[in-house]
Each structure stands twice: as C-alpha cells, then as structure tokens.
Amino acid sequence: MHTDVNALFAALWQDYIEMTPSAARVHALLGKGQAIINDHIALRTFNIAKVNLSVLAAHFEALGYQACGDYVFEAKKLKAKHFEHPDSTQPKVFISELLVEEFSPELQATIQGLIAQVDEAATRAENFLYSGRHWELDYGTYQSLLAESEYAAWVAAFGYRANHFTVSINHLPGFSSILEVNDTLKQGDFVLNSVGGEVKGSAEVLLEQSSTMADKIPVAFKDTSVEIPSCFYEFALRYPKANGELYTGFVAASADKIFESTNVN
Ligand code: OOG
Numbered sequence: 543m544h545t546d547v548n549a550l551f552a553a554l555w556q557d558y559i560e561m562t563p564s565a566a567r568v569h570a571l572l573g574k575g576q577a578i579i580n581d582h583i584a585l586r587t588f589n590i591a592k593v594n595l596s597v598l599a600a601h602f603e604a605l606g607y608q609a610c611g612d613y614v615f616e617a618k619k620l621k622a623k624h625f626e627h628p629d630s631t632q633p634k635v636f637i638s639e640l641l642v643e644e645f646s647p648e649l650q651a652t653i654q655g656l657i658a659q660v661d662e663a664a665t666r667a668e669n670f671l672y673s674g675r676h677w678e679l680d681y682g683t684y685q686s687l688l689a690e691s692e693y694a695a696w697v698a699a700f701g702y703r704a705n706h707f708t709v710s711i712n713h714l715p716g717f718s719s720i721l722e723v724n725d726t727l728k729q730g731d732f733v734l735n736s737v738g739g740e741v742k743g744s745a746e747v748l749l750e751q752s753s754t755m756a757d758k759i760p761v762a763f764k765d766t767s768v769e770i771p772s773c774f775y776e777f778a779l780r781y782p783k784a785n786g787e788l789y790t791g792f793v794a795a796s797a798d799k800i801f802e803s804t805n806v807n
C-alpha cells in the first residue's frame with residue numbers, strides 16, 4: 543500500500559496516460575498548459591473475495607479515504623461505492639464491482655479462472671491499483687465475455703488501473719459550462735459518449751457529466767494483438783447544495799451511461 547496519496551495518484555496517472563494517448567491532447571486543449579484539478583477517478587473489479595471492491599478500497603482507506611455513497615446498477619449487474627478524502631482537494635474515488643454470480647455459468651467459470659491466477663499478496667502490494675492484468679487471456683475468451691458484459695471484458699483485458707480521470711470543470715479556468723467544454727472537445731475532434739445525450743445529469747441533481755469515448759490501443763492477448771477500447775476522460779461540473787457546499791456524490795442514472803464510454807462501438 544502507498545503511504546502518500548499524491549504518490550499513489552501520480553502512479554495511477556502515469557499508467558493512465560499510457561493507456562490513454564489522447565489524455566495529453568485533452569489537457570492541452572482544456573488546460574492551456576495550466577495544472578488541471580481532478581474531480582475523481584474510477585476503478586473496476588469483480589466481486590470475488592480475493593479482488594473485490596473492498597480489496598481495492600483498502601488501498602485508499604489506508605490513506606484516509608472514507609466510503610460515502612452506495613450505488614446499484616441492476617441491468618449491468620454492478621455495485622459501486624464512492625470514497626472521499628478529508629482533504630477535499632484530493633480526487634474522489636468511484637469503485638465498482640461486477641456481480642459475477644448473476645451471469646452465465648460460462649462467464650463465472652472464465653472469471654474464476656482468471657482470478658485464480660492472481661497472487662493474493664499482489665493485491666496488497668503498493669502497485670496493485672495500477673498493476674494491470676494478472677492473468678493470461680486469449681482473444682476468443684475476451685470476445686465471449688464481451689457478448690455478455692462489456693464491463694467483464696474490459697476488466698479481463700485491462701485488469702487493475704484507473705479507467706478514467708475526470709476534469710473538475712469547477713476548477714477549470716476559462717470554462718463556465720459543460721456545453722462549452724463539450725464544444726471545445728468536439729472542435730478538437732474528440733468523440734463524446736452520447737448515450738442518453740452528451741450531458742449526463744443536470745443542475746437539479748447537482749452534477750453534470752460528460753466523457754470521451756475510450757481510446758483504442760493495441761492489447762496483447764495470448765494469441766494475438768488487437769486494438770480495443772482502453773480508457774477515457776470525463777468532465778464534471780458540481781452544483782452547491784442548500785448549505786452552499788458543492789455536492790460531492792455521484793448520480794446512478796448518469797453513472798450508468800458513463801460506464802458505456804468503454805463500449806466497443
Ligand atoms: C465508472 C462509471 C461511473 C461516474 O462518474 O459516474 C462514473 C466506470 O466507468 O467504471 O465514473
């Protein structure tokens with residue numbers, strides 16, 4: 543486990559930009575050379591005890607993060623929690639886990655077979671949250687997972703790493719609305735996730751979000767190398783609650799659509 547929250551995020555970021563070649567262009571376009579404040583990052587896993595949400599969360603809890611919200615995604619068969627640090631300038635963390643037992647016996651057997659290859663000690667190692675895949679995977683297995691769950695296929699292909707970072711529009715000089723951010727991205731030739739509309743959420747639910755569609759990068763399978771969707775960039779604008787403080791939670795109906803930023807089409 544890391545003992546320094548900044549060192550953990552620096553390592554997560556280094557891994558993320560290798561998976562997401564367009565991240566540097568997004569930064570150049572929106573940040574104009576200035577530092578960008580991240581609203582949150584997200585990680586994915588399976589609900590198998592060796593690697594479940596709590597195992598990932600322990601790495602953040604050791605740094606002072608606390609669980610603050612629970613979310614359920616019935617159709618996608620996922621559960622999630624979000625975590626906040628006492629220092630509100632640190633990014634929030636959204637961790638989800640796939641409810642493996644709700645899928646076909648074939649998918650369950652495949653996932654159990656992958657997780658059996660994970661060394662339990664590795665899940666507590668300092669680098670676990672950006673250690674990628676701990677198993678062999680052939681392309682045919684990836685495709686059969688994809689047919690049942692895009693999420694299962696993504697975790698099988700990429701393992702443990704941030705699947706997105708999120709620009710805090712509240713802290714982004716020169717932009718006052720999410721529409722301006724989206725227009726700038728589209729003028730820069732980025733493809734936005736348009737599932738349910740380019741802007742997810744509203745001022746009424748205190749959170750507006752948008753995201754790019756994931757980059758495609760070559761991934762080495764056991765038998766071949768294929769370009770598949772890797773990681774994406776998200777943009778979030780938070781609104782104040784009645785007490786004047788910015789809302790810090792997530793919105794399940796919006797998150798449900800953000801997950802689709804790693805869909806193959
Ligand atoms: C997480 C999707 C949800 C948000 O901000 O609502 C999310 C994921 O794609 O793993 O990031």
Ligand code: NI
Pocket residue numbers: 582583584636706708776800
């Ligand atoms: Ni997000």
